[in-house]
Amino acid sequence: xxxxxxxxSIALLFxxxxxxxxxxxxxKVVIGLTILSHATNLLIVSAGAFLGWRTPIIINEGTGNSSxxxxxxxxxxxxxxxIIPEGTEVVFVDxxxxxxTLTAIVxxxxxxxxxxxxxxxxxxxxxxxxxxEIRRLKG
Amino acid sequence: MDSMQHVPIILVALPMxxxxxxxxxxxxxxxxxxxxIGVFAGLFVMxxxxxxxxxxNGIIVYEVGEWGKYGILLVADLLGxxxxxxxxxxxxxAMIYATDYMDRKALDATFFPxxxxxAAGLNGIFLTGDIFNMFVFFEVLxxxxxxxxxxxxRGDHTKMADKLEAIFKYLILNMVSIILMLxxxxxxxxxxxxxxxxxxxxxxxxxxxxGTLPWHIHVIAMMLIVVFGYKAALFPLHFWLADVHPSAPAxxxxxxxxxxIKVGVYGILRVHYLIFHESMFMLQPVLIxxxxxxxxxxxxxxxxxxxxxxxxxxxxVSQIGYVLLGVGMGTAYALTAAMVYLVNHAIAKSMLFLAxxxxxxxxxxxxxxxxxxxxxxxxxxxIIFLIGAMSIAGLPPTGGFFAKLVLFDAGLGAEYYIPIGIxxxxxxxxxxxxxxxxxxxxWGEVKEHDKEDAFKTxxxxxxxxxxxxxxxxxxxxxxxxxxxxxxLSSTIAEQLLDPQPYIAAVLERSxx
Numbered sequence: 082x083x084x085x086x087x088x089x090s091i092a093l094l095f096x097x098x099x100x101x102x103x104x105x106x107x108x109k110v111v112i113g114l115t116i117l118s119h120a121t122n123l124l125i126v127s128a129g130a131f132l133g134w135r136t137p138i139i140i141n142e143g144t145g146n147s148s149x150x151x152x153x154x155x156x157x158x159x160x161x162x163x164i165i166p167e168g169t170e171v172v173f174v175d176x177x178x179x180x181x182t183l184t185a186i187v188x189x190x191x192x193x194x195x196x197x198x199x200x201x202x203x204x205x206x207x208x209x210x211x212x213x214e215i216r217r218l219k220g
Numbered sequence: 221m222d223s224m225q226h227v228p229i230i231l232v233a234l235p236m237x238x239x240x241x242x243x244x245x246x247x248x249x250x251x252x253x254x255x256x257i258g259v260f261a262g263l264f265v266m267x268x269x270x271x272x273x274x275x276x277n278g279i280i281v282y283e284v285g286e287w288g289k290y291g292i293l294l295v296a297d298l299l300g301x302x303x304x305x306x307x308x309x310x311x312x313x314a315m316i317y318a319t320d321y322m323d324r325k326a327l328d329a330t331f332f333p334x335x336x337x338x339a340a341g342l343n344g345i346f347l348t349g350d351i352f353n354m355f356v357f358f359e360v361l362x363x364x365x366x367x368x369x370x371x372x373x374r375g376d377h378t379k380m381a382d383k384l385e386a387i388f389k390y391l392i393l394n395m396v397s398i399i400l401m402l403x404x405x406x407x408x409x410x411x412x413x414x415x416x417x418x419x420x421x422x423x424x425x426x427x428x429x430x431g432t433l434p435w436h437i438h439v440i441a442m443m444l445i446v447v448f449g450y451k452a453a454l455f456p457l458h459f460w461l462a463d464v465h466p467s468a469p470a471x472x473x474x475x476x477x478x479x480x481i482k483v484g485v486y487g488i489l490r491v492h493y494l495i496f497h498e499s500m501f502m503l504q505p506v507l508i509x510x511x512x513x514x515x516x517x518x519x520x521x522x523x524x525x526x527x528x529x530x531x532x533x534x535x536x537v538s539q540i541g542y543v544l545l546g547v548g549m550g551t552a553y554a555l556t557a558a559m560v561y562l563v564n565h566a567i568a569k570s571m572l573f574l575a576x577x578x579x580x581x582x583x584x585x586x587x588x589x590x591x592x593x594x595x596x597x598x599x600x601x602x603i604i605f606l607i608g609a610m611s612i613a614g615l616p617p618t619g620g621f622f623a624k625l626v627l628f629d630a631g632l633g634a635e636y637y638i639p640i641g642i643x644x645x646x647x648x649x650x651x652x653x654x655x656x657x658x659x660x661x662x663w664g665e666v667k668e669h670d671k672e673d674a675f676k677t678x679x680x681x682x683x684x685x686x687x688x689x690x691x692x693x694x695x696x697x698x699x700x701x702x703x704x705x706x707x708l709s710s711t712i713a714e715q716l717l718d719p720q721p722y723i724a725a726v727l728e729r730s731x732x
Contacts, residue, residue, distance in 0.1 A: 217385060
């Protein structure tokens with residue numbers, strides 16, 4: 082069920098983003114690109130999805146085939162960070178996808194900032210944000 | 221040998237470090253020029269020694285952080301190292317040219333940092349062994365090239381409004397293509413659980429062997445063809461190039477048309493020939509068809525242009541079609557031909573663009589119809605332009621002759637008679653539009669006599685002459701003695717078709 086919801090919401094985000102980048106207003110195009118990049122980020126994260134039984138990095142009790150004692154920070158025993166104790170075996174969520182998403186988020190932040198500045202400069206030079214009116218160059 | 225070990229990371233890191241350092245010296249113009257030319261000369265020497273080392277001792281793998289195949293690897297094989305040598309040569313020449321060509325204001329403020337970042341992005345793409353890392357370097361390349369397109373040079377007649385419009389198109393389309401690439405990478409990662417290209421290749425080969433290859437691998441291969449086809453300006457995705465490239469100042473135009481569109485070809489050669497062997501049977505006919513349409517559309521559009529920079533941009537579209545035709549045919553000889561063509565086109569086209577920038581400055585207009593008889597006031601430029609045009613059109617004794625010869629020979633050998641026939645017809649188109657352009661610019665009557673005095677002051681400076689003359693020497697050298705290039709290309713083609721050495725070199729690593 083979780084899986085279906087995740088897939089449907091990613092698909093919806095892609096649809097909205099695609100719709101938005103086909104608009105005529107430059108700012109809407111930029112918003113559409115942002116939505117598209119977030120849909121992509123969700124898609125990457127979904128590659129390491131919970132599937133209902135895989136353990137995320139931090140959880141108090143495991144379910145399914147996990148042992149239940151992992152990922153707890155236990156101050157009394159001197160465990161400060163949620164780390165798997167030695168000798169425990171557990172199926173956990175791939176953490177690499179989150180690193181990938183972070184990289185992708187940072188890159189899309191930079192490009193979005195650049196794009197917004199660019200839109201402002203285009204508006205200054207052309208006096209409009211309507212894409213269909215900005216066509217001095219003929220492709 | 222031991223000091224050679226770190227060359228791949230230096231090739232990426234050095235320009236990145238200098239991108240930051242050159243910001244500090246923005247008030248000292250002379251120092252900055254000398255420093256940057258020194259850095260790019262150093263990069264060229266290092267990349268050349270890397271290529272020699274790879275040629276003699278096999279593939280060099282550099283582990284960033286010593287995490288084995290789980291971390292990011294820089295892999296210098298013959299294809300990657302060869303592309304780095306090509307990009308270092310062109311960026312060194314563009315840098316020498318730019319020190320005199322670019323406006324003082326642009327040069328001091330943003331040119332050097334962004335140009336360094338662009339070189340870092342190019343070297344990173346050519347050397348990385350990790351497909352996500354490739355995506356990151358694509359972004360570095362795109363953003364730095366956007367910043368470089370707005371800068372102005374002395375022969376640059378493009379208005380700022382037009383430049384911004386061109387960048388807006390370029391950036392939006394690039395973002396969409398890069399999002400598509402990210403989707404493809406995410407799907408690939410979800411399927412095989414690794415981002416290392418050699419590792420992906422092993423796992424997909426294993427899946428194909430056991431007959432459990434999921435069908436969406438083919439979809440991913442097609443998505444990546446779209447992404448790289450966009451970078452390389454393949455036919456339905458070529459429309460941005462004629463707007464964006466002519467808006468850039470000449471040295472950046474040379475880099476964009478010389479190297480940045482070759483990145484797409486490199487991507488197809490690296491990713492598809494390494495990973496997607498199983499999908500190539502259906503992608504190759506598509507590539508051949510699309511590259512033929514690209515040749516046709518590019519050549520016919522170029523014939524109708526009177527704006528010199530746009531004409532050459534459409535010529536780039538047409539020429540990249542020839543390279544992708546070789547890539548699409550996919551035999552060892554055809555891949556050799558594609559590599560030879562790629563190198564020749566990169567050098568000749570960037571030389572032609574550098575010469576064009578100077579010609580436009582000299583003539584004071586970008587309309588071919590308003591130029592004429594420039595051979596009297598600019599004999600040097602006319603010779604350089606002629607050599608470039610001869611190489612692009614494929615006339616001996618320039619490198620372009622051998623590129624076309626090998627490509628057509630490979631096509632006939634592989635029995636692709638109709639595609640080669642079409643390509644030959646449009647090679648004649650190339651000859652026609654380039655020589656018509658050369659004749660109308662440099663021969664004929666001198667137009668606009670009242671400006672003749674201005675011509676005497678607008679002459680190429682010594683730095684510009686040096687870079688153009690060196691590139692012309694390389695073009696002639698490749699035409700007179702093409703043996704080393706052809707041998708190198710055929711070895712690259714063999715390695716592409718049999719990626720086992722690449723995979724072995726990457727995967728036989730001890731993990732910390």
